[in-house]
Amino acid sequence: MPTPDLAAAQGRHLDALARAYAKILTAEGYDGVLLYSGHAHRHFGDDQTASFAAFGHFLHWVPMAGLEHGWLLIRPGARPTLYFHAPADFWHLTPRLPEEAWVEAFEVELRSETAPPSLPAGRFAILGEVDAELASSLGAEANPEALTRALNELRVHKSDYEVACLREANRRALTGHRAAREVFLAGGAELDCQLAYLGAARVRESELPYQNIVGLNAHGGVLHYQHYTIDAPARRRSLLLDGGHRYRGYCADITRTWPGPDADPAFAPLVEGVTTLQQRLIAALRPGVSYVELHERMHAGLGELLAEHGLVRCSPGAAVATGITRAFCPHGLGHLLGLQVHDVAGRVAADGSPLPPPAGHPALRLTRELEAGMVVTMEPGLYIIPMLLERFRDTHDIDWHRVEGLADHGGVRIEDNVLVTVHGPDNLTLHDAE
The missing domain is CATH 3.90.230.10 (Creatinase/methionine aminopeptidase superfamily)
Structure with a gap:
């Protein structure tokens, strides 16, 4: 559990991120961006996976490095929507959101499926480990270079x-x-x-x-x-x-x-x-x-x-x-x-x-x-x-x-x-x- 000071600083961090993303998305002509946390990969010919850490741009918002199959939809002027992968499972412990203040900054939708959520009408990008075919099926662009570069630059200066x-x-x-x-x-x-x-x-x-x-x-x-x-x-x-x-x-x-x-x-x-x-x-x-x-x-x-x-x-x-x-x-x-x-x-x-x-x-x-x-x-x-x-x-x-x-x-x-x-x-x- 973070200290009150850290929780307050994280709230300011998320507010600043929302403003910066809105500015960048508007400048690049997007109605929103969908960030994918990623997932662990199996070793070839095996059922065991390699170690995993979530995609950096997803982590910039959501402080859960081990969260797989998470999706975060960000649109200017709207509350970010966190699609939180929490399947019913007896083989593995189901992920849970922590009882921390940052969670209140998001609309949270618990879901069991790993596929991306559908997107509203408009021009959207998807960032993370996704291919052009998946993005196209949602009517979106996969990892556009100019947007990725702008969001990379946003991570250079630390809050x-x-x-x-x-x-x-x-x-x-x-x-x-x-x-x-x-x-x-x-x-x-x-x-x-x-x-x-x-x-x-x-x-x-x-x-x-x-x-x-x-x-x-x-x-x-x-x-x-x-x-x-x-x-x-x-x-x-x-x-x-x-x-x-x-x-x-x-x-x-x-x-x-x-x-x-x-x-x-x-x-x-x-x-x-x-x-x-x-x-x-x-x-x-x-x-x-x-x-x-x-x-x-x-x-x-x-x-x-x-x-x-x-x-x-x-x-x-x-x-x-x-x-x-x-x-x-x-x-x-x-x-x-x-x-x-x-x-x-x-x-x-x-x-x-x-x-x-x-x-x-x-x-x-x-x-x-x-x-x-x-x-x-x-x-x-x-x-x-x-x-x-x-x-x-x-x-x-x-x-x-x-x-x-x-x-x-x-x-x-x-x-x-x-x-x-x-x-x-x-x-x-x-x-x-x-």
Whole structure:
């Protein structure tokens, strides 16, 4: 049950959404839009389904990430109609609406069928996982590009309610991080760390916004490492934990790296160095700042860090110019965050024009100027990835003795979730108890 303050903020959020949707629909010439929450998909040749999370635009209105087969009809000047899928069922627990104030903002129709409701006369669009044939059968358009782009842009700037949800998701995720770290330092395996995380954060694995990355030692250098070993390593060099949470649909995405009791003495200073670099980049967040420029500042900082710690013999500028820093950190500085971990509109300007990533940095997911109300991740990293460093083997720019001495530590990533405001950054991740 949300607090009274959160419930009031959600009411203002829904009121603002209704006004914004009315303006956008009118501008695009639509009488309304039908949003589909989506449904889980069965594995091929099986009767089991994959994990599910509702469509982001549906979640923008209805804070029920696990609600399948839901439909939301929005028309300017009319109360939104929520077609709530609640079939009579003894195989599964029937979904129920919570006893919360936001429900009063909707006309609710309980229904057992999964098919979309019929639409009134007029020009309508359907957004979500629907095909043109289904939309056509209702006399509507499926996922029209201009309308989708406009509604994506609406999600870029977070309301007070959304910020509160993101802050709470971060608080819960940090509880899991602290528990996983304790298990790691006590000698646990990757699976033990993950189980501790889930227990402390009070969340099922299938409800996380993404599969947590729990990498001990060299596994920390696999950027999207996808397994959990069940046996603890003989030596505990490092733990890289990229773990999230979801609160009322909104996602936390936090990464921490910790040296282990068997770490090389050179590793902890690298963790401290990446953390300092990250905090320096966060301090630069302001409306009007180019995120591409921040990404480039990250590489300049990594060049300085590599030179300072003797991992490269060349100058910091040369490490950037030759691509060495990209080999040590091949991913982008971060991305937009909200109802999706990699939220929409990161590479599209407010006017709809595309903003592709810069040459040499194809993985950068956010390429626009920052604006007040955006929430972004800030996640510089420094990894020992042999396949990327190998092309520099014949140069004298890398101190291979030092680098190879850190190879079984994997790497470092430090990631916070930050709100951009007119007064500067508001770090949603940092809490007194961290």
